């Protein structure tokens with residue numbers, strides 16, 4: 001029931017079992033309080049969600065060249081800008097399924113190139129999937145079935161703050177050993193230990209640059225061929241190999257966005273091969289912690305709509321998929337595109353530096369205030385439904401540019 005706020009008479013509304021859109025874990029147990037169009041999270045210890053909900057201010061006003069404008073005029077200006085472009089780039093793509101469907105439909109009409117703001121991290125996993133395949137699992141399987149979890153270079157504190165609480169040492173699990181029977185190992189740069197009661201965590205510290213070698217040493221140790229290994233790290237690797245051999249179900253977890261770009265695909269491929277080797281005699285799988293800023297949504301919606309993953313172009317007579325050629329960062333740096341449509345509905349971050357004609361669809365804080373730019377305010381998926389924002393007039397919207 002809405003409650004009346006005594007100070008300024010604005011209704012205060014509590015929502016229970018709210019899904020959080022701000023990382024790939026999609027926790028669905030939040031309680032939020034909306035008051036004076038501000039949303040706060042109640043009684044959940046997640047600094048990321050607390051920050052992100054607090055930053056969700058109402059979407060702001062449309063802008064043309066940095067000056068306030070009516071929404072209809074801003075839509076018409078965006079249409080003109082895209083019509084004039086010979087090769088537009090649609091970047092960011094931080095939106096929900098409906099937003100992504102609309103972006104793909106518009107890209108087809110404009111002959112645009114598409115890439116997500118986390119396109120580089122997404123591409124590492126896609127490359128491995130395309131070339132070798134992978135055995136993967138789900139968050140629920142980790143929580144309920146895995147008895148050994150190896151975090152490979154994944155710093156869960158920063159990007160996935162409740163992973164330990166929800167999956168590694170949950171209050172409830174279907175696993176027969178209960179919540180305390182699971183071992184967790186961390187390979188990679190020493191990170192702050194997640195503050196989670198009941199979590200048994202062992203660390204094998206190594207720099208990012210040596211993560212692939214460390215993983216390969218683990219594979220050698222599991223095959224009984226690690227005679228050359230010496231020192232503390234070697235001892236720890238041998239202990240981890242022994243724990244994996246004893247385990248019924250091992251899950252290797254990584255966060256593609258946190259891996260060194262140069263070695264990420266090799267590392268993910270190596271984890272896939274390790275799972276394949278283990279699955280001959282026991283059970284093992286991988287889990288990528290990803291999906292921030294709608295990355296997984298954008299990838300899935302693109303795949304089921306076009307048959308291709310992201311980094312594709314509608315510029316030619318047929319859809320062209322090329323993960324190297326259509327990197328947005330490179331296209332912007334080489335000025336290979338002449339207009340940018342930037343979609344960012346999850347955080348108040350503007351598009352990357354550029355001086356192109358630019359349309360931004362996003363939350364307040366994403367706007368550009370310079371000549372040659374149009375800002376179209378948009379809500380945050382999962383947060384802004386029903387919250388007041390600018391509305392277009394009843395007349396039909398400006399037509400999408402035809403090519």
Ligand code: SF4
Nearest residue numbers: 020023026027046162
């Ligand atoms: S862990 Fe992720 S999904 Fe869960 S509350 Fe925090 S930011 Fe939201």
